[in-house]
Amino acid sequence: MRRVILTVAATVAGLVALLSFKTHSSSPERAGAAPSPSPALLPGEHTIDGNVANTVYGPVQIQVVLATSKIVKVNILQQPESTQMDVQIGQYAFPRLIGETLSAQSARIDTVSGATYTSGGYIQSLQSALDNGG
């Protein structure tokens, strides 16, 4: 039975939801997001770009790399880097979020057991991604 082979749409939506849980409109002086080039694709792979999400940290856009219908990689097209805080958040949060998505997919899990989260923490949790996309 197919379980946690997250669909592309759900994963993009999930990542954007994870990133934008404190959404606000980005202010002009914080619009310094730097697009990064898309790495080369292997044969059989194709990409889908997510919408730009305005998060509390600034604009964020991700791209998923697919081989057939399975996500093999997630690239960051835009991330905030206008302040030192943003760089730290990017270095910490993006690998975490990407790892979360790929980890759930490769492990084919149905649910997660861990230290109890609050309803606010749930939004950022792997369980939330499963509930949205599983």
Added chain:
Amino acid sequence: MSVLTVPRVDARIRHAEQVMGTVVSFDVPVSAKANGSLDSAVRWLHWADRVFSPYRPDSDVSLLAAAEVTVDGCAPEVAEVVAACASIRDLSGGYFTAAPGGRFDPSGYVKGWAVQRAADLLSAAGSAAHVVNGGGDAQCAGGRAPGEPWRVGIADPSRPGRLALVVAALDCAVATSGVAERGPHILDPHTGRPAAGLASLTVVGPSLALADAYATAAFAMGPALAREWTASLDGYEAFAITPDAQTWHTPGFGRYVCADAGS
């Protein structure tokens, strides 16, 4: 408050319900939605929250803690919970307590117990396979497919969003205690200080009410005593992660580990 309800292609439904200060996630057959048992399970959780919440001044637990009522004046489930807490307190040498900080507060038992009972309601209404996960503590009924266990990822406390391992859960519960998102919150009742020495401790066994309470007690014990005590538990196995990312487990835990987990 309902957070979301997502229909699934394989005739299952996921539902996430905000209750008891966390989110309870359901993975159920569509029949549980159709026959009303999912709604009943959700109503049960909200009822348990109203009766047992120490944060509601008019809950039975608050009135009992303030000595404004006796156990006899409360819902009958309160006496059941009080007795269960006393039993686990004795079994754990006092490391599990229904009075952390001196005031009656059985929250350490109630969430796992209420989630287990929600899962039982779904079983009684005919569901053969479902998971109810209360903020990271899951009661699994049946498996993800006939004869195939549910796959429960154990969060890696040192790498948020990553998994330490995957547990194969067929008709059993998985509960994890650890340093929560708001920092240390489990106190050693003998010292009144935050428990130290473990990053997380997972207990697997038939009942979530017991697995959750055992995990809390063992976490409070610290690594040396926890290892010895969890090995002595009948029908329950434990897996622990230390702050420096070392792990240990009870001798019988191995049968729950999914060998093919690619985390």
